Amino acid sequence: MNEHTLNKLMEAIALKEIDVNGWEDFEFIPAPNQEELRTPDAPTWNSKGSYYHVHVMYNKYRDAYTNKGGRVLMPASERYAYFVVTYTTDEGLHIEKVHTIEIKDNMIDIHTSVKANSENLGSFNQEVDMNSSNWENRFAWYLTSGRR
Secondary structure (H helix, E strand, C coil): CCHHHHHHHHHHHHHHHHHHCCCCCCEEEECCCHHHCCCCCCCEEEEECCCCEEEEEEECEEECCCCCCCEEECCHHHCEEEEEEEEECCCCCEEEEEEEEEEECCEEEEEEEEEECCEEEEEEEEEEECCCCCHHHHHHHHHHCCCC
16 A cells, blocks of 8 residues: 555545534544554544544554664555544544555555454455445545444
């Protein structure tokens, strides 16, 4: 996954939140103090202006797999992103969905782990074909609203 594709994925979520849900102030902003984050070499964004809080982390580096340690830049085909979606229901239930996103041959693979009030509820996998019509909307619904 390259940065252009990641931006398309983030735009898909923003369009869904603005056009469908009416959150006109929704936007992704770069996380403050990137160099102080746990993985400072992974660009990170946070959303604001919506019912859902979306945290995005783009992983471009991996461990070097040598006895000297260090980190190396992954080829674009091996890069992946985390989309962490959190929200609180009207009943006070805090939901956290961690989506690991990989793209292989125009197919978006989504692995999702779900927690409610810090209790693990399980995980599931989904796919979105980027060659199909309206794939952006399907991707955004899968990440925010859930499994359909």
